[in-house]
Amino acid sequence: MAAVSLRDVRKSYTADLQVIHGVSMEIADGEFVVILGPSGCGKSTLLRMVAGLETVSAGEIAIGGRVVNRLEPKDRDIAMVFQNYALYPHMSVYENMSYGLRIKGLPKPEIDARVQRAAGILELKNFLDRKPRALSGGQRQRVAMGRAIVREPQVFLFDEPLSNLDAKLRVQMRGELQSLHRRLGITSLYVTHDQVEAMTLAQRMIVMNGGRAEQIGAPLEVYARPATVFVAGFIGSPPMNLLPRGERILGLRPEHLEPCAAAEAKLMIEVDLVEPLGGDTLVYGHETGEGAAEGRARVAVRLPAHAPAGNGRLPLRYGPAQEHWFDAASGKRIER
Amino acid sequence: MEKRVVFRSAWLPYLLVAPQIAITLVFFFWPAAQAVWYSFHLQDAFGLKTQFVGLQNFAFLFRDGKYLASFKVTALFSVLVAFAGIAISLLLAAMADRVLKGALAYKTLLIWPYAVAPAVAGVLWAFMLAPSIGIVTFVLKKVGIDWNWIIHGDQAMLLVVVAAVWKQISYNFLFFLAGLQSIPKSLIEAAAIDGAGPGRRFWTIVFPLLSPTTFFLLVVNSVYAFFDTFGVIDATTEGGPGQATNILVYKVYHDGVKAADLGGSSAQSVILMFIVITLTVIQFRFVEKKVQY
Amino acid sequence: MVENRPWLTFLSHAVLILGVVVVAFPLYVTFVASTLTFDQVMQVPMTLFPGDHLLENYSQVLSAGSHKGSKAAVSAMLFNSMVMALAIPVGKISISVIASFAIVYFRFPLRNFFFWMIFVTLMLPVEVRIMPTFKVISDLGMLNSYAGLTVPLIASATATFLFRQFFMTVPDELAEAARVDGAGPMRFFWDVLLPLSKTTMAALFVIQFIYGWNQYLWPLLITTDESMYTTVIGIKRMIVGSDAANEWNLIMATAILAMLPPAAVVVLMQKWFVKGLVETEK
Numbered sequence: 001m002a003a004v005s006l007r008d009v010r011k012s013y014t015a016d017l018q019v020i021h022g023v024s025m026e027i028a029d030g031e032f033v034v035i036l037g038p039s040g041c042g043k044s045t046l047l048r049m050v051a052g053l054e055t056v057s058a059g060e061i062a063i064g065g066r067v068v069n070r071l072e073p074k075d076r077d078i079a080m081v082f083q084n085y086a087l088y089p090h091m092s093v094y095e096n097m098s099y100g101l102r103i104k105g106l107p108k109p110e111i112d113a114r115v116q117r118a119a120g121i122l123e124l125k126n127f128l129d130r131k132p133r134a135l136s137g138g139q140r141q142r143v144a145m146g147r148a149i150v151r152e153p154q155v156f157l158f159d160e161p162l163s164n165l166d167a168k169l170r171v172q173m174r175g176e177l178q179s180l181h182r183r184l185g186i187t188s189l190y191v192t193h194d195q196v197e198a199m200t201l202a203q204r205m206i207v208m209n210g211g212r213a214e215q216i217g218a219p220l221e222v223y224a225r226p227a228t229v230f231v232a233g234f235i236g237s238p239p240m241n242l243l244p245r246g247e248r249i250l251g252l253r254p255e256h257l258e259p260c261a262a263a264e265a266k267l268m269i270e271v272d273l274v275e276p277l278g279g280d281t282l283v284y285g286h287e288t289g290e291g292a293a294e295g296r297a298r299v300a301v302r303l304p305a306h307a308p309a310g311n312g313r314l315p316l317r318y319g320p321a322q323e324h325w326f327d328a329a330s331g332k333r334i335e336r
Numbered sequence: 337m338e339k340r341v342v343f344r345s346a347w348l349p350y351l352l353v354a355p356q357i358a359i360t361l362v363f364f365f366w367p368a369a370q371a372v373w374y375s376f377h378l379q380d381a382f383g384l385k386t387q388f389v390g391l392q393n394f395a396f397l398f399r400d401g402k403y404l405a406s407f408k409v410t411a412l413f414s415v416l417v418a419f420a421g422i423a424i425s426l427l428l429a430a431m432a433d434r435v436l437k438g439a440l441a442y443k444t445l446l447i448w449p450y451a452v453a454p455a456v457a458g459v460l461w462a463f464m465l466a467p468s469i470g471i472v473t474f475v476l477k478k479v480g481i482d483w484n485w486i487i488h489g490d491q492a493m494l495l496v497v498v499a500a501v502w503k504q505i506s507y508n509f510l511f512f513l514a515g516l517q518s519i520p521k522s523l524i525e526a527a528a529i530d531g532a533g534p535g536r537r538f539w540t541i542v543f544p545l546l547s548p549t550t551f552f553l554l555v556v557n558s559v560y561a562f563f564d565t566f567g568v569i570d571a572t573t574e575g576g577p578g579q580a581t582n583i584l585v586y587k588v589y590h591d592g593v594k595a596a597d598l599g600g601s602s603a604q605s606v607i608l609m610f611i612v613i614t615l616t617v618i619q620f621r622f623v624e625k626k627v628q629y
Numbered sequence: 630m631v632e633n634r635p636w637l638t639f640l641s642h643a644v645l646i647l648g649v650v651v652v653a654f655p656l657y658v659t660f661v662a663s664t665l666t667f668d669q670v671m672q673v674p675m676t677l678f679p680g681d682h683l684l685e686n687y688s689q690v691l692s693a694g695s696h697k698g699s700k701a702a703v704s705a706m707l708f709n710s711m712v713m714a715l716a717i718p719v720g721k722i723s724i725s726v727i728a729s730f731a732i733v734y735f736r737f738p739l740r741n742f743f744f745w746m747i748f749v750t751l752m753l754p755v756e757v758r759i760m761p762t763f764k765v766i767s768d769l770g771m772l773n774s775y776a777g778l779t780v781p782l783i784a785s786a787t788a789t790f791l792f793r794q795f796f797m798t799v800p801d802e803l804a805e806a807a808r809v810d811g812a813g814p815m816r817f818f819w820d821v822l823l824p825l826s827k828t829t830m831a832a833l834f835v836i837q838f839i840y841g842w843n844q845y846l847w848p849l850l851i852t853t854d855e856s857m858y859t860t861v862i863g864i865k866r867m868i869v870g871s872d873a874a875n876e877w878n879l880i881m882a883t884a885i886l887a888m889l890p891p892a893a894v895v896v897l898m899q900k901w902f903v904k905g906l907v908e909t910e911k
Contacts, residue, residue, distance in 0.1 A: 451839055456861060
C-alpha cells in the first residue's frame, strides 16, 4: 500500500516564520496529485518534507501507513526527480541510474535488469555510457526519471521537473509522464507553478497560496467551482474576471462572456486592447455603465475568431450558471 | 582574448604597456638571461676573469652529492607539505561546510594565518619547539620523545614542515570551502535519497567533484613548498643540521650569497627555472581547464 | 534534511575547534611570551598566562630593538614594511590595469608578444634569479633604497591576468556606447572601465598588501643598512644564538607587531581577501 497522508502538516523556520500552515490531504495508492501554486507558496517545501529533505515542525506525514516524520530520506522508500535533474556529473548514465541500487547491495544481474528495463521505457539504451554533460536537456530529464524508476519506490516525487525545458519539449514530456504513470501506476506527488501541467497531469490537485491549501480537488472541479478568489484567478488563461460588487465579488470566465445587443447586456465594457490569436481573439477593456463599481475593473473576453471586435463599447451577456460569487472580505466562495 | 570592440591608436597602447614591459625587461628577463649566462661560466677566485665552460657547472652539480641530496630533501619536503596541508584543510573544510552554527566564526578564525609571513611562522614554531625552552618540547619530553632539532636532521625537517603547513592551511581551507560550496545541494540530496550516508556521499560524490580543486592545490602547494618557504628555512634551520633542510631554493641563496659561488648558484637557478616552468605549464594546461559540468 | 546522526554534528564541531586551537595556539604563546621578562620566558615550562611586561617589551623593541641581537628600532622597520605594503599594491595595480587595458582593448603589432612576455614572468619568481637581480639593483644604485625594495616587485603577471579576465566580462556594448557618445579610449578607461574595476582592485589590493608586508627574500638580499630593514627581516636579525641565548620575549613582541597589520587586513576585509584569493588563482 502506498497511500500518502498529510495530517495538519506545518513548518516554521523560526518562531515567527511559519511557512506551511496546516495542510491535510489523503492521497490514495497510485494517485497522481499535483501541488500547484505561485512561487513562494510553499509547494516545494511541502514536497521536500514528504521526501525528508526538510523537517516537519508539526503534524504527521505517513507513507504506506507508517509515519515517516523522523525517517531519513533513504528509509522512506521514495524517489525524487529534481528541477535541475541533479545528475552526478562524473558518472555515466548507467552509473547514475544504478547508484542507489549499488548502495542497497543488490546483486549485479538484478541491477542490470532494472537499469535496462528503465532505459528501455525511457529510450535511453543508446546513452548508457554517456556522461550527463553530453546529453540534451530532455535526455537528462529522462535519466533523472530513470534513476527514480529503478528504485521501484512506493512514491514518486517531482519538483518542477519540466521548468527547465523549452515549450515544445515540455508538451512532449508531459505526454510521456502521463503514459509512464498509466504504465507504472505509482503514487506520485508533482509540484509545479504551471496550471496547464496541473490540469493535464493531475487526478487531483492541491492549490496552494502562502503556505495554505486553498483548494483540493480534481482539475475540472477546481476549474468549475473554485473555492476562493485566489484559485479562481489562478486557474484559467486568461484568468477569471473578478468584478467587485459591494461586499461580494462576481467572477466570470473570459470564455463565458458573449457579445450581444446593448439592451440585453448584463455587462458593458470599453475595449482598449484586441489580441487576435488566430483561433480565438482576446479582447481587453474595463467595465463601464451603471452597475460598474468605482475602480472600473479590467475585463478579459475570449471571442471566437470571426466575432467582430474593435475599440469601443462592447455589450456582453452570460448565463446565470456561469456566475461565481465570492465574499469580498474572506475571498471564499459563496454558494447560491 | 578577442574583444569585438577595439580602439585604434598608433602610439597609445605602447605607452600603456611601457611601464610593465620596462620593469619586466630590466628586473626579470635581463637577470634571468644573466643567470643563464653565468651558469655557463666559471669565475676565478678573485672574481676577475670569467671563463666559458659549457655545461661543466651543470655536470658538476649532478655529480655533487650535496646537490642531489638537496633534491631529495626538497622532494621530501614538498610531498610532506603538500599532502599534509591538503589533507588537514580538506578535513577542516568538510567539517566547516557541514555545520550551520558558527560557520562564519570558524572561517574567520581559521583563515588569519594567511597573513603570517613564512619566516615569522618559522620563528613561532622554532620558539615553541626550541630544544631547551620550547613549550611543545616540554610536552614532548614528558611523553618520552627526545626532541632536539638542532641535532636531529629529521626533527629539523619536521619543524619546517609543521611551520610551512601551519601557515598554508588557511589558503587550502578557503579553496576547499569554496569548492565544497559550489557543489549543488541537490546532488547531495539526490545521493541521500539514493541511500548514501554522509561518509559514502563524501567519497563517491563530493570528493570526485572536488578533484579540480584538489589538483590545483597540489600544484600550488608544490610551488609554495619549492619557493615560498625560503623564509621558513632561513629564519629557523638555515638548511641544517648538516644538509637536512637544505632545500633547493635555499641552496641557491646560500651558494650564491654566502659561498660566493656564482657559476654553481646560477646553474642551480637555471635548473630551478626548469622546474618552475614545468609546474606552471602543468598548472595552466591541465588544471586551468576547469571541468565544466 | 532529516538526519539522525547528532554525533556527526558533535564531531564536526570538535574537529573545527581542535583546528582553531592548533591554528591559534602559536599566536597565543607568542603573545604571552611578548609580555614576559627574559627570565620568565626562559623558564621551563613557560607560563601560559600573560605577564605584565607588555608595555616594557614593546616600547623596548620599538625604540631600540633587542639587546643581544639586532638593535635596530622596530618602529623604523614597521615604517619600512608599511612602505612596501602600500607601494607595491598601488604600483602593481596601476601598471597592470593600464597594460591589461592596452592588451584587451587595442589591436597593435607586438600585442601577442607583449602578452606572452608578461605571461612568462609567472615562471620567473625572484628565487630563480637571485644573484643576477641583486647585481642589476646594485648596478642601478638601488641597494638599500625604497625604490629597490618596491619597483622590481610591481611587475606581475597575476594582476595583469586578473584585470584581463575582468575586462573580458565587461560587455562590448559599453565600449560601443562610449564611442557613440564621443569618448576616446582614455576617457572610456577613466570614466567607465575604472569605476567598474573597483571591486577587483580592492581584492587585489588586500592580497598585495599582505604580499608586500611579508616580503622576506627580496629585502634580505638588497638591504644591508639597518635603517632599511623590514619588520620580518628584523625578527630574523634578533635571533643570534642558540635558543637559550635569544631574547625570545622581545623577539615574540616583534613577531606580534609583524603579524598585526596583515592579520587585521585579513579579518576586517575578509570579503575582499577571499574574493582576491579565489579570483587570482583562476
